[in-house]
Amino acid sequence: MGVAERKEREKEELREQILTAAKSLFLKKGVEKTSIRNIADLIEYSPGSIYHYFKDKDEIFYALHQGGFQQLMAKMVVINDLPHPLERLKAMGSIYVHFALENPDMYDLMFIKEAPLDHVARTKALEWNEGEATFKFLRSTLRECMDQGYFQGQEEEALSFLIWSTVHGMVSLSIRRRCEVVLADRQDTIVKDGLDAFFNILDRL
Amino acid sequence: MGVAERKEREKEELREQILTAAKSLFLKKGVEKTSIRNIADLIEYSPGSIYHYFKDKDEIFYALHQGGFQQLMAKMVVINDLPHPLERLKAMGSIYVHFALENPDMYDLMFIKEAPLDHVARTKALEWNEGEATFKFLRSTLRECMDQGYFQGQEEEALSFLIWSTVHGMVSLSIRRRCEVVLADRQDTIVKDGLDAFFNILDRL
DNA sequence: AATATAATTGAACAGTGTTTAATTACAAAA
DNA sequence: TTTTGTAATTAAACACTGTTCAATTATATT
Numbered sequence: 001m002g003v004a005e006r007k008e009r010e011k012e013e014l015r016e017q018i019l020t021a022a023k024s025l026f027l028k029k030g031v032e033k034t035s036i037r038n039i040a041d042l043i044e045y046s047p048g049s050i051y052h053y054f055k056d057k058d059e060i061f062y063a064l065h066q067g068g069f070q071q072l073m074a075k076m077v078v079i080n081d082l083p084h085p086l087e088r089l090k091a092m093g094s095i096y097v098h099f100a101l102e103n104p105d106m107y108d109l110m111f112i113k114e115a116p117l118d119h120v121a122r123t124k125a126l127e128w129n130e131g132e133a134t135f136k137f138l139r140s141t142l143r144e145c146m147d148q149g150y151f152q153g154q155e156e157e158a159l160s161f162l163i164w165s166t167v168h169g170m171v172s173l174s175i176r177r178r179c180e181v182v183l184a185d186r187q188d189t190i191v192k193d194g195l196d197a198f199f200n201i202l203d204r205l
Numbered sequence: 206m207g208v209a210e211r212k213e214r215e216k217e218e219l220r221e222q223i224l225t226a227a228k229s230l231f232l233k234k235g236v237e238k239t240s241i242r243n244i245a246d247l248i249e250y251s252p253g254s255i256y257h258y259f260k261d262k263d264e265i266f267y268a269l270h271q272g273g274f275q276q277l278m279a280k281m282v283v284i285n286d287l288p289h290p291l292e293r294l295k296a297m298g299s300i301y302v303h304f305a306l307e308n309p310d311m312y313d314l315m316f317i318k319e320a321p322l323d324h325v326a327r328t329k330a331l332e333w334n335e336g337e338a339t340f341k342f343l344r345s346t347l348r349e350c351m352d353q354g355y356f357q358g359q360e361e362e363a364l365s366f367l368i369w370s371t372v373h374g375m376v377s378l379s380i381r382r383r384c385e386v387v388l389a390d391r392q393d394t395i396v397k398d399g400l401d402a403f404f405n406i407l408d409r410l
Numbered sequence: 411a412a413t414a415t416a417a418t419t420g421a422a423c424a425g426t427g428t429t430t431a432a433t434t435a436c437a438a439a440a
Numbered sequence: 441t442t443t444t445g446t447a448a449t450t451a452a453a454c455a456c457t458g459t460t461c462a463a464t465t466a467t468a469t470t
Contacts, residue, residue: 007416007468014417032237035457046419048460057458112317114381128386135387154405158398161375161388162406165399166367169374173366176319181333182340183366193363194370200359201367205406212437212447219448240426251450253429262427 015053017043022060023067027105031061031113061109068106069130072099076137085144090199092141093167097195100171112172138164151205170194220258222248227265228272232310236266236318266314273311274335277304281342290349295404297346298372302400305376317377343369356410375399 021042025034036057040047054060072095079091100107110131139160145151151159170191173179183190226247230239241262245252259265277300284296305312315336344365350356356364375396378384388395 004468011417036459037457047458048420049418051459052417111383112377112381131383132387154402155398157388157391158395158402161378161384161395162371162399162402165374165378166371167374168378169370169372170366172317172377173370173373176317178316178336179366182337183362186362190363190366193360194367197359197363197367201406201410204410216448241428242426252427253451254449256428257448 011053014043014045018050018053018060019063023064026061026064026109030105031109064106065109066130068103068110069134071103071106072096072110072134073130073137075099076134079141085141085148086150086202089138089141089145089163090202092138093163093195093198096167097171097191100167100175101191104175107171108175111168112175135160135164166198167195216258219248219250223255223258223265224268228269231266231269231314235310236314269311270314271335273308273315274339276308276311277301277315277339278335278342280304281339284346290346290353291355291407294343294346294350294368295407297343298368298400298403301372302376302396305372305380306396309380312376313380316373317380340365340369371403372400 018039021039022034025038025042029038036050037047039060040050050060054063075095076092079088079095082088082091100111139156142151142160142163143156146154146156174191179187179190186193223244226244227239230243230247234243241255242252244265245255255265259268280300281297284293284300287293287296305316344361347356347365347368348361351359351361379396384392384395391398
């Protein structure tokens, strides 16, 4: 009687195969330049098959995008060892920046590209749990800092957004290559230096 | 004998027509979803014609992208009226953010999309004069602030990058719609509030 | 062995960017 | 005015894209 279960398992396996193939192609050639036919060729199925597992190309994109947040969150948990909330906040920033620079294509998928949130918008905007969880984690850490007297006269939500924006700004300018011309001589250190300057400012507040 | 000049003028006019049509379509439908055939239809020429004026779609994109910087710089010059350098710095931030939110598609072209700098990379990375000029303007303003004793213990270049990243981060998260879910209740004020918090921090340094 | 169901396919549709051979327009020379 | 040469314009073609769908194949149940 376990035949339905086996079929379910096989279906899940092929779904996973599609995602693996799509991921490797997306990260290698970019989302736009990867076609459904490319993915189909790699897993040796016909293009039409893919549409039995995913509604459209965006749904594949979105499924991968979720995995990225799990990766990021997994790296974040180590900060729980740090007793001081401001140290935790800074560690979060470091982890965020390192994740982005080590996985620029995944970061691009998660925070820069427009497709995934068009998908979210279509599915009634209730699905970006991953992004929400990450932001809430930042907010609660900042809350603890403020409870200990840091950042007085500031408002938690706006300041959280500002901090997120700062690290996002640095890595996204770097990933989308706006530093290459403007900061040609220190391309590869500017994000680290910017982050240090940021931590310096946080310490002084 | 002015026939060559007239022909030159007519050629330039058609080039301008293509750019105007492309701009209106890019801003209305997005770059990706605007086809060469769409542009050709709008100016009532054949698709092939366009390739006598522009090497490819990217070259059209890049030509428009240059115009955006001229717009932004034109708005920036008004800050020269402000005598205090820190006020000038903050005014630059406001102008930058307002420009981005009022012309999100143009901002997208200039600072978020990947295409224009791929073009720059191909043309040996020496062409992003526009972006460079804008950044130099920020640096010189920050220099003046530091000369008057602000931001002590910071390094000019890294801090310039950090400031640019902060405003870029806020507007790009907004433009690429990462606030909608995470900050649903104050979507339309969060960038302004974030900017105020930023100015508040700058004042305290 | 026949039937029902689910998975898979290939062909088709309407679109894309780009190239090119052929055509048209038009100023200069005969 | 007619011919010639050149530059602008075009239609057609190429190789692709995402997506749909009728037809086929495979497989489990009766």
